[in-house]
Amino acid sequence: MGIMMDQRKRLSMIAMCMWIYMMFAACFFFMLQHYNAHAADINDIIFKGADYHYKGALDEAIASFQEAARLDPNNEFVHNQLGLLYAKKERNDDAFREFSTVVKIDRRNIFALLWIGILYLKQSNMDRAFETFHEITVIDPNNADAYYFIGSIYNFRRNPVKAIEYLKKARDADSDEADTHYRLGRAFHNVDMINNAYLEYNKAVELKPTYTKAINEIGWIYYNQGNYDAAISEWEKTLSINPKDEDAISNLARAYNEIAFLALSNENTAHAVAYWNKTLSIMPNNKAAQYYLKQYQK
Structure with a gap:
């Protein structure tokens, strides 16, 4: 009798457990459906x-x-x-x-x-920005964006050595980013490392052929080396991309006027007049060109 009672108790316990399990399963299924619907929403x-x-x-x-x-x-x-x-x-x-x-x-x-x-x-807030970008480099030592911004902050603080260091890291982490090469070129340019600057500007243009800022800087390198024709070619290239580029217009006007003055000093008035006219074709209000044309144009 006791055994039968124990058996009935066991069966009752099993039944109770099964019922609890089924209720739990039903509740879980309902919650899962609700969760899935919630997630879907x-x-x-x-x-x-x-x-x-x-x-x-x-x-x-x-x-x-x-x-x-x-x-x-x-x-x-x-x-x-x-x-x-x-x-x-x-x-x-x-x-x-x-x-x-x-x-x-x-x-x-x-x-x-x-x-x-x-x-x-x-x-x-340069200090907090610097701290945040530095924190990123600790988490991800190959994060080109963080290195780029750190380099830019150093550049802003006029610390070209550190700027170059971090912009190089940005370049090495992501060599396909044109802006990084341009920024690094500018950093090299600021410390008169002209060959390095030229290579970085060219890489920027290679990656992004319409990168007029880099093209204009290449023009300045040629101009400062006395290669006016090459400089003019670069700035005219910029105007073919963006006819309203103010830097290229200003640079070309300066170059045209410089060539005109050189021609005048060599008593080649016709050549000088031709270049002053070139200046006015891109910058109609250029006072120097207007003045000298009145003096020498027949």
């Missing part, structure tokens, strides 16, 4: 926000990502997207808040840290 909202962002509808994109952040407050991607959108809208305080939220969730989120550094730069 968030993914739909994120996709919609990304689509708005792609189409340039920034306000609608912000609204979508704000809703996603409300549903999933710890979603790093969502907060990063909000930060990026706010930055595009020049809502820098809001952008800073979103990127800071990401860093609170994950201190090693490089995208958020990079943008925090950039926002510090916009505030002219």
Whole structure:
């Protein structure tokens, strides 16, 4: 009798356990379905926000990502997207808040840290920007962006040796970034390492043929070496890319006038007049060219 009672108790316990298991399984299934539906809802909202962002509808994109952040407050991607959108809208305080939220969730989120550094730069807070970019290099020793910004800060602080050191690191980490080569070229140029500067400018143009800033600097290297024809060729190349490039126009006007003065000093008035006319063709209000044409043009 006792054995039967024990058996019934065991069966009852097993039945109870089975019932509890089934209830747990049912609850788990319900929760899983709810979670999947919840996740699907968030993914739909994120996709919609990304689509708005792609189409340039920034306000609608912000609204979508704000809703996603409300549903999933710890979603790093969502907060990063909000930060990026706010930055595009020049809502820098809001952008800073979103990127800071990401860093609170994950201190090693490089995208958020990079943008925090950039926002510090916009505030002219060079010290905090430097610290942030340096923190990125500790997390990721091959981060070209962080090295680039550190090099740029050193360049701003007129420390060309350090600027070159870090811009070289940026170049070595990402040798396909034209702007890094240009910045490194400028750093070399500032300390009169002309050959190095020339190589970096050329690399920038090789990577990005429309990089007019680099083309203009190559022109200056030729000009300062006395190779006016090569300099003019570079600046005219810039104008073929951007006819309104003020640097190229100013540089060409200076070169044309210089050639005109040299021609005049060699008593070649016709050649001088031709170049003053060239100056006026690109800079109609150039006073020097106007003055000398009145004196020498027949």
